[in-house]
Amino acid sequence: MEVSISHKIAISFEVDLVRNQSISFEASNLQFDPLHNICCVYEKEILKMAEFTGILEFMGRLPIQKALTNQHLIFRSHIDRFWKNATYDEEHKTINSIVSLNDENKPIIITEQLVREVINFPNDENSPTKFPEKIVKECMLRMGYNGPLNKANYLKSCFPKLNKFLIHSVLHALSHRKGGYDVMRDYQMNMVTALVLNKKYNFSKIVFHYMAENITSKSKTWIYPRFIQMMLDHAYSDLESDEENDLLVQFHMDNEMLKVLARYHKNHPEPKTKAEFFGFIKDKNYVDPDPVDHQIWRNDEEMKEASYAAQLKKLSKFKETRNEWYVKEKKKKRRRKLTPKVQKEEGSSSQPKKNRQKKTVETMLVDESEEEDEAEAESDAEKDQDPVSPETEQVLKDIDYELETEKVGGGEGNDVENSSSSSSEEEIDETERVKRIQAEVEKEK
Numbered sequence: 252m253e254v255s256i257s258h259k260i261a262i263s264f265e266v267d268l269v270r271n272q273s274i275s276f277e278a279s280n281l282q283f284d285p286l287h288n289i290c291c292v293y294e295k296e297i298l299k300m301a302e303f304t305g306i307l308e309f310m311g312r313l314p315i316q317k318a319l320t321n322q323h324l325i326f327r328s329h330i331d332r333f334w335k336n337a338t339y340d341e342e343h344k345t346i347n348s349i350v351s352l353n354d355e356n357k358p359i360i361i362t363e364q365l366v367r368e369v370i371n372f373p374n375d376e377n378s379p380t381k382f383p384e385k386i387v388k389e390c391m392l393r394m395g396y397n398g399p400l401n402k403a404n405y406l407k408s409c410f411p412k413l414n415k416f417l418i419h420s421v422l423h424a425l426s427h428r429k430g431g432y433d434v435m436r437d438y439q440m441n442m443v444t445a446l447v448l449n450k451k452y453n454f455s456k457i458v459f460h461y462m463a464e465n466i467t468s469k470s471k472t473w474i475y476p477r478f479i480q481m482m483l484d485h486a487y488s489d490l491e492s493d494e495e496n497d498l499l500v501q502f503h504m505d506n507e508m509l510k511v512l513a514r515y516h517k518n519h520p521e522p523k524t525k526a527e528f529f530g531f532i533k534d535k536n537y538v539d540p541d542p543v544d545h546q547i548w549r550n551d552e553e554m555k556e557a558s559y560a561a562q563l564k565k566l567s568k569f570k571e572t573r574n575e576w577y578v579k580e581k582k583k584k585r586r587r588k589l590t591p592k593v594q595k596e597e598g599s600s601s602q603p604k605k606n607r608q609k610k611t612v613e614t615m616l617v618d619e620s621e622e623e624d625e626a627e628a629e630s631d632a633e634k635d636q637d638p639v640s641p642e643t644e645q646v647l648k649d650i651d652y653e654l655e656t657e658k659v660g661g662g663e664g665n666d667v668e669n670s671s672s673s674s675s676e677e678e679i680d681e682t683e684r685v686k687r688i689q690a691e692v693e694k695e696k
Contacts, residue, residue: 283330283473284429285502290322290477291420292504299509306413309532310420313446314373315454318478319424325480325499326492330473333359333483339466346462352487359486361462367455369485370478378453379545382441384577385569386548390444392562393548395526401570405435408519411526418443419512423504425454427461427474437576448548449531450539477501529553545578 293307294300300307313319329350337348346361367374391405398409407418421442422432435443438457445452458475465474473479476499483490502508515521531537541547549559571580 281429281472283476283499285500286423286432287426287429287501288475288477289423289501290503291319291424293320297506297509299506299513302513303413303416303509306416306532309528310417312531312535315371315425315446317371318454319420321477321481322503323477323481323484324492324494325476325501326490326497327499328493328497329483329490330476330479330499333479334465334471334473337466337471339463346459346466350483350487350490352490357487359483361459361482363455363459365482365485366459366478369482370455370458372454374451374453374455376453376456378451378456380438380441380453380456381576381578382444382450382545383580384571384574385566385580386545387440387444387577388569389548389562389566390447391440392565393526393529393558394443394447395522395524397522397524400565400568401572403437403572403574405440406519407433407435408515409522411522412513414526416512417446420504421446425458427458427465429472429474437574441576447530447532448539449537450542450545527558 291310293310295304295307310319332351333348337346339346344362348359348361349356350359351357363376366372388400392400394414395411396405396409398406407415407422410418418435418439419432421439422435425442426432426439428436442452442454442457444450458478462475465471527533538550540550540553549556553559571577
């Protein structure tokens with residue numbers, strides 16, 4: 252139900268009455284907050300609006316006008332009944348509740364698509380709800396944010412006045428929280444980034460998500476009362492409306508609110524550095540520079556600006572937070588450089604060469620079974636043998652060399668004699684060699 256001028260005057264009178272009563276609203280246990288889900292008013296006739304006229308043209312171009320500015324009458328009994336009976340169907344992704352029509356309960360089913368349709372959010376089901384944190388923080392820097400870069404939440408008071416007005420509108424109209432309107436949190440920063448860079452953003456999914464969470468967390472406070480009433484009236488246009496006794500009064504944007512918004516605190520003075528307009532604020536034809544991956548936050552022309560280098564310097568100190576509302580950057584896996592394995596060769600310092608007994612070919616015929624037995628015995632002997640040092644190895648080589656020399660020297664006679672006596676000579680040589688080896692091993696021990 253749209254609000255007429257007479258209704259606005261009446262509501263304004265009631266708001267003044269409530270404000271003059273020293274009522275303290277605590278968001279932690281508050282069922283209804285008159286500052287939550289309010290309307291933003293961009294009328295230049297409001298006296299204090301003169302301080303914010305520089306951004307009003309942009310605010311009027313935003314594609315979420317109905318969500319920001321539609322003053323819809325809200326009725327206590329409707330909102331109370333809806334939230335008391337609301338259940339969430341996880342399987343079908345629906346919120347189910349009831350309305351009262353002619354003293355009869357009627358069902359109301361809310362889906363993400365219904366939120367999108369009724370509030371005229373310009374997104375589809377595939378629009379993103381998360382951006383990389385770095386692009387969001389860079390956008391905040393371009394908007395003149397002068398607080399700590401790596402804080403999880405950004406104070407509204409750390410922004411220049413005109414951008415502060417934009418943030419104020421988002422926090423009061425679209426946030427699911429009641430209270431804490433000076434602090435901009437994760438998904439709210441995503442929203443502002445989407446509006447400034449003209450990005451697609453799934454506003455309806457965010458609203459539906461927090462409506463469902465309000466049910467599953469069992470708090471069931473009256474969040475989004477203006478949006479809820481819009482959807483109830485959309486489903487049942489002839490709901491009973493008792494404006495005298497049942498009207499819920501919200502504190503929509505007015506002169507008093509703008510007075511407070513224009514002020515800065517001594518702990519958070521107004522930023523001295525002027526923030527130039529950019530993106531969709533500056534140019535109504537601005538096109539999102541990276542609508543798919545969301546890794547680029549400036550187009551080619553904007554990268555030539557002098558402020559780009561200064562902001563990159565600030566971003567060099569950026570640290571990613573553990574926050575579910577940001578897209579995590581894909582970090583390249585570091586490949587460990589494997590230390591080359593040193594091939595263990597016989598005779599190297601890491602693998603002493605085993606002492607191999609030199610095999611001498613015998614001319615006599617030997618039974619195959621006997622030959623295999625001798626080979627196995629020789630192999631076992633080699634396995635059982637203790638490893639020796641390089642020095643001992645050298646001694647063994649010298650012994651082998653001497654024996655070979657002696658054989659060569661003594662073989663210059665008759666070939667037949669040499670052939671007939673080769674077996675006995677080799678046995679003597681081998682016996683002598685074994686004795687010398689044993690002596691060297693004992694010496695080494």
